[in-house]
Amino acid sequence: MNKLKRRILFLDRDGTLIVEPEDFQIDSLEKLELVDAVIPALLKLKAAGYEFVIVSNQDGLGTASNPVEKFQPPHDKMLSLFASQGIDFVAEHIDPHFESDGSQNRKPGIGMVLAYLKSGELNLADCWVIGDRETDMQLAKNMGIGGILCGSGGQDWQSITHQLCNRPRQASVQRDTNETQIRVTVDLDASGGNEINTGIGFFDHMLDQIAAHGGFSLKLNCKGDLEIDEHHTVEDCALALGQALDQALGERRGIGRYGFVLPMDESLAEVAIDLSGRPAFEFLADFPRDIVGGLSTEMVRHFFASLSQSLRCAMHLKVSGENTHHMVEGLFKAVGRALRPALARQGTDLPSTKGVLT
Numbered sequence: 001m002n003k004l005k006r007r008i009l010f011l012d013r014d015g016t017l018i019v020e021p022e023d024f025q026i027d028s029l030e031k032l033e034l035v036d037a038v039i040p041a042l043l044k045l046k047a048a049g050y051e052f053v054i055v056s057n058q059d060g061l062g063t064a065s066n067p068v069e070k071f072q073p074p075h076d077k078m079l080s081l082f083a084s085q086g087i088d089f090v091a092e093h094i095d096p097h098f099e100s101d102g103s104q105n106r107k108p109g110i111g112m113v114l115a116y117l118k119s120g121e122l123n124l125a126d127c128w129v130i131g132d133r134e135t136d137m138q139l140a141k142n143m144g145i146g147g148i149l150c151g152s153g154g155q156d157w158q159s160i161t162h163q164l165c166n167r168p169r170q171a172s173v174q175r176d177t178n179e180t181q182i183r184v185t186v187d188l189d190a191s192g193g194n195e196i197n198t199g200i201g202f203f204d205h206m207l208d209q210i211a212a213h214g215g216f217s218l219k220l221n222c223k224g225d226l227e228i229d230e231h232h233t234v235e236d237c238a239l240a241l242g243q244a245l246d247q248a249l250g251e252r253r254g255i256g257r258y259g260f261v262l263p264m265d266e267s268l269a270e271v272a273i274d275l276s277g278r279p280a281f282e283f284l285a286d287f288p289r290d291i292v293g294g295l296s297t298e299m300v301r302h303f304f305a306s307l308s309q310s311l312r313c314a315m316h317l318k319v320s321g322e323n324t325h326h327m328v329e330g331l332f333k334a335v336g337r338a339l340r341p342a343l344a345r346q347g348t349d350l351p352s353t354k355g356v357l358t
Contacts, residue, residue: 202293
């Protein structure tokens with residue numbers, strides 16, 4: 001079972017969640033004002049699977065210049081306002097007072113977030129620091145994650161939400177063995193411009209059919225031991241392609257999940273796919289010829305079985321006909337056509353009543 005890594009937004013407080021007053025002190029309930037559109041934005045981001053952590057420096061908190069008894073009521077009120085709308089924070093990391101500017105708890109130092117980085121639980125490619133100061137952006141850099149500047153000179157919450165909820169679903173995979181060296185790049189939200197070279201012309205054409213009919217962009221280059229036979233090339237390309245698609249899908253939120261059919265002349269290819277996170281495979285075909293275009297027909301079954309395994313999906317394939325070329329090409333096209341609605345992003349909901357696809 002693949003354990004999904006956490007996607008956390010590390011949020012500055014003043015100027016990001018609440019409006020920062022001119023004197024920089026939110027020391028009364030009257031001064032408390034939420035940043036425009038922050039609540040609907042966080043609700044959408046929560047629905048998209050993000051968690052929220054407050055990371056804030058409060059100069060002199062606990063001293064006469066910023067007493068706790070004045071800081072705490074507005075802060076608690078802010079938390080209750082968010083909670084009333086269904087927005088909770090995993091944790092609050094508020095550095096109260098610095099003995100020196102060299103404190104690792106002072107942004108851009110990573111002291112307040114070090115435990116998250118050490119946990120190994122973060123999806124570093126999709127965790128972000130969001131704040132209104134350059135120190136927040138430097139914190140993001142020091143953490144090795146993305147940073148989004150908000151407020152004056154940066155983005156508003158509407159554009160931040162759009163950016164994070166509509167990120168391109170892309171992945172690149174490199175697979176090197178003693179038998180093959182493969183590079184694969186996929187973009188699920190683009191199509192066309194496919195570049196495929198496996199050394200087997202007919203197989204290149206079949207992979208292009210999957211991408212073209214699946215509605216995604218594919219670049220795949222393979223150097224394999226074709227002097228022996230095509231087995232390793234076909235199998236490893238399937239494994240690398242499935243892995244790239246799996247990575248690009250991420251948590252699989254918003255996808256159609258299921259896909260079906262396709263006739264090709266006299267042949268009929270029937271395909272049912274479920275991007276469930278659980279590999280399962282069924283295949284029924286009786287090819288009239290053993291080889292088509294330099295590709296042995298026994299490798300057709302093996303290709304799709306390997307793809308099902310690395311993509312972590314259920315795949316049921318059946319084809320009938322008289323022309324082996326039509327039957328094989330029909331299967332590859334049908335798999336592409338079945339993948340198209342299954343891969344399509346339609347929102348942010350997870351298409352599972354279990355709350356997880358695995």
